[in-house]
Amino acid sequence: MSNREVASLGCKLLGIYMIIQGINVSTSVLSFSLATSNQMAKENLLNISYPLMYIFFGMLLWLLSNKLSVIIVKGETHFNEGTGISASDIQRIAFSVLGLFFLGNSLPRLVSLVANFYTMRGRGITISGAEILLGAGGEITQLIVGLWIFLSAKGLVNFLKKIRTAGLEKEEDYE
Numbered sequence: 213m214s215n216r217e218v219a220s221l222g223c224k225l226l227g228i229y230m231i232i233q234g235i236n237v238s239t240s241v242l243s244f245s246l247a248t249s250n251q252m253a254k255e256n257l258l259n260i261s262y263p264l265m266y267i268f269f270g271m272l273l274w275l276l277s278n279k280l281s282v283i284i285v286k287g288e289t290h291f292n293e294g295t296g297i298s299a300s301d302i303q304r305i306a307f308s309v310l311g312l313f314f315l316g317n318s319l320p321r322l323v324s325l326v327a328n329f330y331t332m333r334g335r336g337i338t339i340s341g342a343e344i345l346l347g348a349g350g351e352i353t354q355l356i357v358g359l360w361i362f363l364s365a366k367g368l369v370n371f372l373k374k375i376r377t378a379g380l381e382k383e384e385d386y387e
Contacts, residue, residue: 219281227273234266265320314358
């Protein structure tokens with residue numbers, strides 16, 4: 213299995229996870245929406261959009277897994293059969309997929325927060341900028357960290373490699 217195939221498989225697994233998360237959340241949201249369908253029609257539509265975003269991002273990860281694997285594994289120009297995968301390659305791919313997880317996990321929540329903000333604003337409820345940042349701070353941080361991990365996976369692997377070998381004397385010094 214080549215690096216790209218492993219990266220593509222990781223993206224597909226993450227896509228399946230996101231779709232399952234969307235289905236899990238949608239069952240709760242749909243039961244709540246059915247119970248309050250007469251009272252809150254607009255809000256129910258917004259609530260249903262939240263799990264649909266998970267499902268949408270999961271499907272995007274699945275469908276774009278080959279293109280994302282090209283981004284994750286930049287140095288490889290084609291699928292190399294029979295070549296071994298090093299530990300640093302697996303770590304790099306794992307960091308990239310982890311970054312995609314953080315991105316995919318934060319985006320639906322941010323979209324939901326923005327939609328809720330506009331709904332509250334439409335009702336005449338004023339919210340200060342500080343309250344918005346406090347409410348969305350965790351999601352924004354997760355988005356930034358996810359993007360950083362995805363884009364700098366190779367640097368993180370090299371950093372971890374340096375930390376593991378820091379302070380260790382080489383075997384040649386003892387001979």
